[in-house]
Amino acid sequence: MTEPKEGTPLPRRWEMSRRAFVGSSLAAGGAVIAAPLLAGCGDSENAVSEAQSSMVRMRINGEDRELTVDNRTSLLDMLRERAELTGTKKGCDQGACGACTILVDGQRINSCLALAVMHDGAEITTIEGVADGDRLHPLQQAFIDEDAFQCGACTPGQIMSGLGCIREGRTGSPAEIREWMSGNICRCGAYTNIVAAIAATAQES
Numbered sequence: 001m002t003e004p005k006e007g008t009p010l011p012r013r014w015e016m017s018r019r020a021f022v023g024s025s026l027a028a029g030g031a032v033i034a035a036p037l038l039a040g041c042g043d044s045e046n047a048v049s050e051a052q053s054s055m056v057r058m059r060i061n062g063e064d065r066e067l068t069v070d071n072r073t074s075l076l077d078m079l080r081e082r083a084e085l086t087g088t089k090k091g092c093d094q095g096a097c098g099a100c101t102i103l104v105d106g107q108r109i110n111s112c113l114a115l116a117v118m119h120d121g122a123e124i125t126t127i128e129g130v131a132d133g134d135r136l137h138p139l140q141q142a143f144i145d146e147d148a149f150q151c152g153a154c155t156p157g158q159i160m161s162g163l164g165c166i167r168e169g170r171t172g173s174p175a176e177i178r179e180w181m182s183g184n185i186c187r188c189g190a191y192t193n194i195v196a197a198i199a200a201t202a203q204e205s
C-alpha cells in the first residue's frame with residue numbers, strides 16, 4: 001500500500017486504520033495508567049498518592065530507617081529531605097560533579113542519579129557516618145592536614161569518593177588517583193591537595 005503524500009487528505013481506509021490503532025493503543029495504555037488511579041475511585045487523590053509512594057527500608061550509617069518516599073525521589077533528595085542528612089551535597093543534580101557521592105553497599109555512586117526505591121534494603125554510608133564518634137576518619141583528618149579544601153562544597157563527595165577509591169585499590173600513583181577521582185569536581189581547584197590526602201591515607205591503611 002502506497003503512503004499518501006504529506007498534506008493530502010487521508011482516504012477513509014487510512015483514517016479508519018489510524019483511528020483503530022490510536023484507539024487500541026490508548027485503551028491498552030489507559031488501562032495501565034487508570035488501574036491504580038481508579039483503585040480507590042471514591043478518593044482519587046489518595047489513590048494517586050498511594051500509587052506514587054513507596055516505603056523503603058535502608059540501613060543508613062548503621063541505623064535502620066523506614067521512609068515513605070515519592071517513587072520519583074532520588075536517593076540524594078531522600079537523604080537530604082526525608083532522612084535529614086544534609087551532609088551529602090547537591091551540586092549539578094545530573095551526575096556531572098560528584099558532590100552527591102555516597103557509598104551504597106560499599107560502592108560509590110552519584111546519589112542524584114539513583115532512585116531511592118531502587119535501593120530498598122541497601123546499606124548506605126554518607127559523610128555523617130564516616131567518623132567514629134568524635135574521632136575523625138583518617139581520610140577526614142588527612143583532608144585537614146593536607147589543606148585539601150577551600151569552600152568545602154565538594155568535600156563530602158570528595159571524601160566519600162576517596163574512600164571508594166582507596167577501597168578499590170586505585171591509589172597506586174597520583175596519576176591513578178587523579179584518574180579514579182576524575183568524576184569529582186572541585187571549583188576551588190584543590191585537586192593537588194585532595195590527591196595528596198588520599199595518597200597519604202592509602203599509604204597508612
Ligand code: FES
Nearest residue numbers: 091092093098112
Ligand atoms: Fe550528583 Fe552533581 S549533584 S553528580
Ligand code: FES
Nearest residue numbers: 150154186187188
Ligand atoms: Fe570548594 Fe572544592 S573546596 S569546590
